[in-house]
Amino acid sequence: MERRVVSAGTPAAPTTFVPPPPVPFDALEHVLTAGSVLHRVHGSFPAGAFNPGMGGPTRFAHFTDAGDPSAGIVPVLYAASTAEAAVCETLLHDVPLQGGRLSRVKYHGRRETTLVLQRDVRLAKLMGAGLRRLSVAPQDLTATSGDVYAQTVLWAQAAHAAGFEGLAWMSARENTAEAYVLFGDRVAESELQETSDGLGPFDRPGPGFRWLSAYCALVKVELLLS
Template sequence: MSDSAPPAPDPARFDVAIPPPPRPFDPVVEVLPAGSRLFRSFSAAPGRHVSTFNPGYGGVHRFSFFGDPPVAVLYAAQTEIAAVCESLLHDVPLAGGRLLPEQYERTVLGALETTRELRLAAFHGVGLRRLGVEPTQLTSSPAHTYRATVAWGQAVHAAGLDGAVWMSVRCNTDRAYVLFGDRVHGDDLRVVADYGRVLTTGPDRDWLVDLCAFMKVDVLTRTP
């Protein structure tokens, strides 16, 4: 018999019951002031830039897509570190792992500033308690539950709000955001011209290597 401890269970392997949004849907509303900075990690594909809303590509996400045609969304984070954790490191185990070149070389980090107040459903703190759900039932549930959690995004949209805010699962000191493209328009977000990171080579890749090393993630410079 081995004296070693059994491996810790992976919570993503267990079923999570996702309740439907309550009716009436009356969330705590968090106001994001004008001048707030948001960070995005996105693929540098032709025609895409930091303020581009996703019109429905990539299948179902936690709070999107819904509607016909789908309501476009923009996901962002409160800090550049949270933006990396919620994108490039989204599927890397907390115990550590690695990033291959094809997973980061086309990735760009950019920043936006709000030019007006945005009204967001608060899916954190007492905002979750008001709605009668736990983080594990909404904001930290595994990917296979997204077809159920998207109903919460639809409820936020139906309530007339600009989007939702919650604490990043992978960087839980910082907020994550989803904004709706038919509520938040181009002139509501200003591109921050003096910020940007292109992770292909140079100092920006070195920054990514150092950040990930701190979290026990190896950034490979060539595919093995």
């Protein structure tokens, strides 16, 4: 559902109406089984470290435990089912789909790492039948712009309150792959085992840089060297 743009001189309203999460939050369960491989793009944080609340708002962070707000912010970790989706959801997040440029500052010091789950993890399913069950469309929740993150994060808080350990959805920027957010008070860093199979650093001249250069060319993104 679209909202009208307000007149000039007043703050613009969000372009998308995000419905509130249903009560009760009876989402379908998406289980990532033990042995599942997660792809993560990260910089200063170790591969398996959860963000305790640093940085600006994102689609599903930051939020507090609805039952105990005094407990503080719930740490989160974003990952994806493929390296391509992990890159699209991070480095290329703000690059227009029509093409654009990726400056060096965006990928310098960052790397792609693979993590293997050591146990089954229960996620709320925000894709396919999971969206229909919750009566919400991708464009109103998992494919919105950043101006409605204050509303989309309420869905993460609701999933957390319902006992889920995170969320799963289809990446809007690489829509053949799944994206995930895990809740750090439900999933421990020790339950994510780092492997040596990741692309590694994106800085040139290593294999990570060559992979990123080839992928950017594929999706019509100019990879800048400075």
